[in-house]
Amino acid sequence: MKTAPLQTNSWISTLNSEKFLPIILSALILAQGCSSESPVNSSVNDESKKPRIALIMKSLANDFFASMERGARQHQESNSIRYELICNGIKDESDLGRQVALVDEMVAAGVDAIVIAPADSKALIPAIKHAKQAGVIVVNIDNKLDQEILAKETVTVPFVGPDNRKGAAMVGNYLASKLEKGDEVAILEGKTTAFNGVQRKLGFQDAMNKAEIKVVSSQSADWETNKANTITSSILREHPNLKAVLAANDSMAIGAVAAVKALNRSKQVMVIGFDNIDAVQTLIREGKVLATADQHGEDLATFGIETALDLLAGNLITPADMQTPVDLINQSTLTD
Secondary structure, eight states, X not given: OOOOOOOSOGGGGGTTOSSSOOOOOOXXXXXXXXXXXXXXXXXXXXXXXXXXXXXXXXXXTSHHHHHHHHHHHHHHHHTTTTOEEXXXXXXXXXXXXXXXXHXXXXXXTTOSEEEEOOSSTTTTHHHHHHHHHTTOEEEEESSOOOHHHHHHTTOOOOEEEOOHHHHHHHHHHHHXXXXXXXXXXXXXXXXXXXXXXXXXXXXXXXXXXHHTOEEEEEEEOTTOHHHHHHXXXXXXXXXXXXXXXXXXXXXHHHHHHHHHHHTTOTTTOEEEOSSOOHHHHHHHHTTSSOXXXXXXXXXXXXXXXXXXXXXXXXXXXXXXXXXXXXXXEOTXXXXX
16 A cells, blocks of 8 residues: 655654665564554663664454555565564554553553554553653554543653544545435444444534434444444444445444345445455445545554654654644545
8 A cells, every 4th residue: 555645743854764774683572563462572672772663553353554554564574673663552442451451451561652553542541650750751543532531641652644524524424425315324333432433423423414314313333343333233224224334443334234224225325434445445346335534554553653763863852743744535545
């Protein structure tokens, strides 16, 4: 995939640079790799002067985060002289306790920076505050931490990621162009405690309100395919005139497509998503999903890593939020 352009920071020009020639990592680092349970050998920190950056993601079962991990690993391989990378993730979006534990483990291991996509915008803040108190640089990607709680705790964490509300409104506007005033639609929300989920719901609502389209149901499916399938089936039975399902991520869109098909409503009900995972690209080509939003998951972690490297080098004295690209994906924009 093409690397998404980012206009807000000068370091983005280094992402594809050939200035830094790859070197062979030690057997110890290669053995460590990136996984949901990456062991950390404290002796590495003693033997290397390169900064160690920990990437902590959400569900590695989600294709979006699998793509994020691949992008991060590729970036580190191309910049191996600059830093070492430890990748971690949790089994699903609900495993908050494990993600909190991962932050604590990375602090105990003595990493220099943590780049984190928090599963919950509030629950991770105490662990992140502890990390910063221990002198660890923290960069927030993907799902923005709660700004009110951060301010209350006097914690400053830069956010590197897309405008989720704007992205959802963009996809919603495209759907609205296929509908008529007064048509009925339903929204499948993400986790209600996740900032990006809330913002995507608001973006969908913005687009529907603008087009005078009626939202007859809005329920959380917690980002999960199976739950989205069950909820969509119930909504379709309750609302026989439903014209579309707006899913706040592609995993839920897949569940909605299955429900629509099972009830023989594929010709009447359109589905949109958010994330642009490979499986949904296939469904778009087949006409089963109308559109999705691409927030360039394969690049998102690298944006955060470059920000962390700038902070470690003292190039960003006062870190600020940095907006990353989000693009509309439909049949006409997909490339083979």
